[in-house]
Amino acid sequence: MMNYFELYNLPVSFIPDMQQVKQKFYELSRKYHPDFYTNENEFEQADSLEISSEINKAYKVFQNKDETIKYVLQLKELLEDEEKYQLSSDFLMEMMELNELLTESKMGEDPAAIAAIKKIIENQQKDIYAPVKDIVEGYEEGKTTNKELLKVKEYYFKKKYLNRILAAMI
Numbered sequence: 001m002m003n004y005f006e007l008y009n010l011p012v013s014f015i016p017d018m019q020q021v022k023q024k025f026y027e028l029s030r031k032y033h034p035d036f037y038t039n040e041n042e043f044e045q046a047d048s049l050e051i052s053s054e055i056n057k058a059y060k061v062f063q064n065k066d067e068t069i070k071y072v073l074q075l076k077e078l079l080e081d082e083e084k085y086q087l088s089s090d091f092l093m094e095m096m097e098l099n100e101l102l103t104e105s106k107m108g109e110d111p112a113a114i115a116a117i118k119k120i121i122e123n124q125q126k127d128i129y130a131p132v133k134d135i136v137e138g139y140e141e142g143k144t145t146n147k148e149l150l151k152v153k154e155y156y157f158k159k160k161y162l163n164r165i166l167a168a169m170i
Contacts, residue, residue: 032051091158117169
């Protein structure tokens with residue numbers, strides 16, 4: 001598997017420059033589109049198809065902030081697919097209370113309460129981002145420490161949890 005940042009010739013970042021990403025996406029898509037390799041041998045056709053697929057996967061990752069964070073953490077070997085991360089019991093208790101509130105509000109069909117819970121979750125997302133904001137926005141290859149990256153990992157899993165609750169509200 002190819003490193004998406006190398007493929008796009010971009011520095012590793014939690015927040016890649018989307019203008020550069022789009023520009024590189026179109027450039028690479030034109031260069032490696034399988035239609036341009038129909039007269040080539042099977043190996044080159046398969047190669048262009050594989051590269052084209054990686055270009056599309058990378059673009060999809062770069063367009064989603066959470067997926068980009070996940071990808072960088074995986075590149076740094078700090079996150080595994082399907083990892084069972086242990087969040088703090090305090091955070092989990094808060095989430096249990098939120099889930100109970102949500103269940104009660106749904107059962108009572110109380111749109112105002114559901115909207116209030118949504119607002120609580122949005123505020124939670126802001127609160128958990130605040131301590132890692134400088135790390136995420138100021139990431140520098142070789143300078144950002146593993147300790148800082150582990151804080152981003154904690155944020156990633158908390159946000160993922162909050163997103164699941166939001167998705168359950170719909």
